[in-house]
Amino acid sequence: xxxxxxxxxxxxxxxxxxxxxxxxxxxxxxxxxxxxxxxxxxxxxxxxxxxxxxxxxxxxxxxxxxxxxxxxxxxxxxxxxxxxxxxxxxxxxxxxxxxxxxxxxxxxxxxxxxxxxxxxxxxxxxxxxxxxxxxxxxxxxxxxxxxxxxxxxxxxxxxxxxxxxxxxxxxxxxxxxxxxxxxxxxxxxxxxxxxxxxxxxxxxxxxxxxxxxxxxxxxxxxxxxxxxxxxxxxxxxxxxxxxxxxxxxxxxxxxxxxxxxxxxxxxxxxxxxxxxxxxxxxxxxxxxxxxxxxxxxxxxxxxxxxxxxxxxxxxxxxxxxxxxxxxxxxxxxxxxxxxxxxxxxxxxxxxxxxxxxxxxxxxxxxxxxxxxxxxxxxxxxxxxxxxxxxxxxxxxxxxxxxxxxxxxxxxxxxxxxxxxxxxxxxxxxxxxxxxxxxxxxxxxxxxxxxxxxxxxxxxxxxxxxx
Numbered sequence: 001x002x003x004x005x006x007x008x009x010x011x012x013x014x015x016x017x018x019x020x021x022x023x024x025x026x027x028x029x030x031x032x033x034x035x036x037x038x039x040x041x042x043x044x045x046x047x048x049x050x051x052x053x054x055x056x057x058x059x060x061x062x063x064x065x066x067x068x069x070x071x072x073x074x075x076x077x078x079x080x081x082x083x084x085x086x087x088x089x090x091x092x093x094x095x096x097x098x099x100x101x102x103x104x105x106x107x108x109x110x111x112x113x114x115x116x117x118x119x120x121x122x123x124x125x126x127x128x129x130x131x132x133x134x135x136x137x138x139x140x141x142x143x144x145x146x147x148x149x150x151x152x153x154x155x156x157x158x159x160x161x162x163x164x165x166x167x168x169x170x171x172x173x174x175x176x177x178x179x180x181x182x183x184x185x186x187x188x189x190x191x192x193x194x195x196x197x198x199x200x201x202x203x204x205x206x207x208x209x210x211x212x213x214x215x216x217x218x219x220x221x222x223x224x225x226x227x228x229x230x231x232x233x234x235x236x237x238x239x240x241x242x243x244x245x246x247x248x249x250x251x252x253x254x255x256x257x258x259x260x261x262x263x264x265x266x267x268x269x270x271x272x273x274x275x276x277x278x279x280x281x282x283x284x285x286x287x288x289x290x291x292x293x294x295x296x297x298x299x300x301x302x303x304x305x306x307x308x309x310x311x312x313x314x315x316x317x318x319x320x321x322x323x324x325x326x327x328x329x330x331x332x333x334x335x336x337x338x339x340x341x342x343x344x345x346x347x348x349x350x351x352x353x354x355x356x357x358x359x360x361x362x363x364x365x366x367x368x369x370x371x372x373x374x375x376x377x378x379x380x381x382x383x384x385x386x387x388x389x390x391x392x393x394x395x396x397x398x399x400x401x402x403x404x405x406x407x408x409x410x411x412x413x414x415x416x417x418x419x420x421x422x423x424x425x426x427x428x429x430x431x432x433x434x435x436x437x438x439x440x441x442x443x444x445x446x447x448x449x450x451x452x453x454x455x456x457x458x459x460x461x462x463x464x465x466x
Contacts, residue, residue, distance in 0.1 A: 003028075004029060007148055007154070009162060010156030011103070015031055015154070015279075017057065018279060023115040031110060033118070034123070041099050043259070046096050046097070046217060047102070051072070052092060052093075062095075067098070068097050072093055072094065075094050076206060078208060080357050081207060081246055082247070083203075120141055121146070136149035137153055151312065154276075171273045172320060173272065178265060182230075182263065185230070185231070185233045185259070187240065188225070191253065212243040213226050230451035231454060232462070246353065262291045269436075270430075271300065274320050275319075279300060280297040281293055285334075288345055343415035346449070349453045355405055358400040419443065
């Protein structure tokens with residue numbers, strides 16, 4: 001019998017990191033990946049990590065001469081819809097790496113720690129015991145269906161959530177599939193500026209109204225111009241036209257275009273069940289302001305390593321009750337901050353470009369405190385709220401803001417507070433989960449999602465139904 005302590009489906013960043021850390025603890029780990037080795041993570045060439053995050057989570061920073069090395073740069077700022085009033089957080093160095101090559105490094109580090117990796121192995125379904133508890137899984141290879149047994153199955157397969165979506169409806173982990181309203185479709189334009197005297201870094205930054213950005217590409221005369229949107233790539237490409245019109249740039253050539261996806265959805269209410277955990281994109285652990293999910297996923301993964309390794313060393317069963325502290329600790333460490341920020345963002349995105357320009361200029365909503373830290377936390381004081389209300393009141397009086405927009409912003413603020421309060425009362429055990437979930441469902445039904453802020457006219461033009 002193929003018996004392991006940990007079976008991980010998905011060998012990208014979270015899966016690789018979790019495999020290495022559990023193997024370093026002396027556990028028997030199997031990592032399966034549906035793609036063949038040369039095809040793993042080929043959607044993007046360049047990805048970025050905060051250097052401090054890499055150091056915190058023990059991620060190797062490549063040397064300049066390494067194949068996966070890209071470059072370093074200072075973290076970018078957030079601009080108004082017309083490229084003004086930058087909101088700058090604490091300066092932080094960022095490392096750019098070649099994604100496939102860096103994932104291969106992470107895979108190799110997992111193997112060196114003792115984990116086994118099988119490529120071309122796609123998760124198929126769970127294996128259950130007579131009590132309907134997960135005891136392993138089947139997976140498909142070119143040689144047919146294989147069986148493997150494990151004390152814990154971890155889903156790190158990203159948006160497809162190949163394992164999570166196979167859970168029974170009775171599971172405390174939600175098993176639905178994401179729709180195109182719950183995903184950011186990301187288009188990356190690798191641009192090279194024609195004027196070699198122009199400094200591309202002078203325009204690096206993020207524009208929230210378009211969900212667009214400029215970031216280094218590794219070419220000193222170029223940049224990655226990115227855009228993300230719900231519904232589809234075509235919607236993102238249409239929004240990019242507005243971004244390009246309002247954020248003026250010197251002439252450039254597009255050298256290549258890459259497309260990919262990232263989840264944009266509130267965190268799973270529970271990431272654990274008996275002998276199971278959902279991690280990374282499969283649990284929707286992405287930053288609400290920018291959609292980045294690698295290092296935010298490792299916040300949960302680090303907690304999981306601590307809890308699971310202790311249980312295994314004490315020879316305790318990995319029941320949902322035993323794994324529940326992962327949920328509780330993650331909600332306090334990051335989940336509450338991320339999800340309480342979402343309603344506010346939904347509200348402020350409703351502002352049109354001119355309204356947003358006014359709010360940026362007055363450091364209201366689009367403020368250094370809220371945006372400068374890229375949504376790591378939401379800690380608004382009574383004074384902060386009073387200042388925002390004063391700016392909003394003046395905006396309405398001077399016709400800089402529409403009443404409809406103000407209503408949506410205020411609603412978002414209030415809903416953010418409701419989410420924070422609800423998540424502060426996250427159940428300490430699974431026994432209180434059903435009642436808490438009912439309250440959370442009702443609140444999120446009221447809040448909606450980022451896709452609700454999409455332009456109805458443009459959706460109609462593109463053939464989508466809102």
